[in-house]
Amino acid sequence: MEAPWFIFTGMRNTVLTLCLLAFSISCSTKENATLIAFNTYCEMVANDAKPIALSEPISTEEMDERWDAFEEIAEKWNVSIYRETNFPVTQLFSAKVTVGKEVVAIYREPRLKQYEQLKTDLDKIEPMEAARRFGRLLGYSPQGINELLMKNTDFRTLDSFGVERQITHLYYENAEEAKRFYREVLGLKTTDSNRFIISEEAQLQINAFDDEHTSDQAKSTAIAFLTDQLPLWYDHVQAQEVPIKYTYKPREGGPHDGFVAIDPGGYLLEFEEFKQHPENELFMAYLEKAPRITTSIEDLNFYGSITWTYHHDLLKMQKFYEEVLGFQLVADQGWTKIYRTSPTGFIGLVDERRGMMDYADQKAVEIEWSLSDRKSSHVYFQQTSVWNGEKKALMGPEKYLYLLR
Structure with a gap:
């Protein structure tokens, strides 16, 4: 038997009412x-x-x-x-x-x-x-x-191609002596005969002088070893009779503490600990997650590294790091700007007028970044004005060379 017409009419009215109510609720929401x-x-x-x-x-x-x-x-x-x-x-x-x-x-x-x-x-x-x-x-x-x-x-930015690690290249008249220092005095582990691990994604490579890097070049860089064991490291470095440029003098309430030693080639090594402070808050959040990498020195470790570079024009360098490289500013000390380049590797841009070193056109340092998508990065940057085809590298302001591997 067919249903009476009024039931269908009622159903149609009910459906219409529900549709209007749903539409009204949707619009209101x-x-x-x-x-x-x-x-x-x-x-x-x-x-x-x-x-x-x-x-x-x-x-x-x-x-x-x-x-x-x-x-x-x-x-x-x-x-x-x-x-x-x-x-x-x-x-x-x-x-x-x-x-x-x-x-x-x-x-x-x-x-x-x-x-x-x-x-x-x-x-x-x-x-x-x-x-x-x-x-x-x-x-x-x-x-x-x-x-x-x-x-x-x-x-695209360089960071979008996946920076996996940062390798800082240093140059020596006696590379074997430098290798012994980093292997035996600082106890760093190696990936091969001349590359040393500071943290999981920050490494040092020891190179002999060559035609491009000679004994008369200014260093124009310093290396920071990040650690929360400053007193122990200071005692160890002194016991090993490593030359000290700036002694360990901790300050209550400051943004960081540290001391500065000198390696066999004259490079400055800054053993440094950052602390909770308004200029370091984002930096500290990243450092909290960094694994401690043990050395062969009993109970001593590092968890990150900053390669400090020294500049005439800090603003120009900031623009390059943020707009071309795409790295994040994690600590702003006014005259230094620290960028996170790999998970535990950092670059610190320093105004040479206040830093430990002077700017130099020809400098005894090169920076290398290992990329997860190196091929695509080369294709992209070949179309830009910052590409150095011979070196497969980026040439930044103030003649800084960034190798892409």
């Missing part, structure tokens, strides 16, 4: 989510976590419906808002995202003027610089900007 996100962006701008924040792109009709709510939230946080109907197109975001849409810029003065200046300059500057300038205005880190550029263009 979406609107609430938009307002919650907008409230968060306003809070971030109010607390200077972002210079400018942008709402999600929405249609003009949706913007009209929500504008009063946006103004009310902005007033609560004492920030200003600007309705953007002509969003600037840069390599930072896909142009498709904002086509036919509007966004709200959330700001405090003078950030709107900065934003307007960027829009005026878009046709006058290189696309990559425009994208980075926009990213900085939005409060993105250099790594965050790099990630967006890699997502939307063919841009």
Whole structure:
């Protein structure tokens, strides 16, 4: 028997009611989510976590419906808002995202003027610089900007090819003497006859002088051995009669402690321990996870290494490390900038005016990075101005050579 017509009618009405209710809840949920996100962006701008924040792109009709709510939230946080109907197109975001849409810029003065200046300059500057300038205005880190550029263009950083370890090459008149020092006095384990392990991903390679690295070259580098056993290492180094340049004088409340010894070739070796301090907070989080690598010296170990390099133009070097190499700044000491290049290997860029060594055009150090995708890195960097084909290396500012292996 067929069901009465009113049952079908009732069912249709019920289904229709449920569909309308679900649509209403969906719309309400979406609107609430938009307002919650907008409230968060306003809070971030109010607390200077972002210079400018942008709402999600929405249609003009949706913007009209929500504008009063946006103004009310902005007033609560004492920030200003600007309705953007002509969003600037840069390599930072896909142009498709904002086509036919509007966004709200959330700001405090003078950030709107900065934003307007960027829009005026878009046709006058290189696309990559425009994208980075926009990213900085939005409060993105250099790594965050790099990630967006890699997502939307063919841009790559060295770090994106997977840096597995850092090898610092040092040069000696008597390489055998240097090898004995690192093997017997410091107790470092080896991977082969001339490469020594400081930590899992930071190594030293001992080389004899050659045509490119001669006895008259300035060192222009120092090597930091990271350890939490400074008193023990200091006693050991003294017992081995290793020359000391700066003695061990621990300071309460400072960012780091250490002492400096001199190896057989005249390189400065800094035995160093970093401590919780505002300039080291991110660095300390990475160091906490670093495995302790034992040496042949009883109970003594290291867990990381910093290769210090010395520079005339620190800002230029920072830009290279962040925008070309893509490494993360983990400690900012003002006149030194420490970058994480491999899990336990670091480079410290030093202003030569305050560092232990002077800058030199020709220097007795080269830095090598082992990559998980070396072939692709070579293909990519061959198309750039920093590629040295003969060495299969990158030539950075101030004639620093970075070997890619």
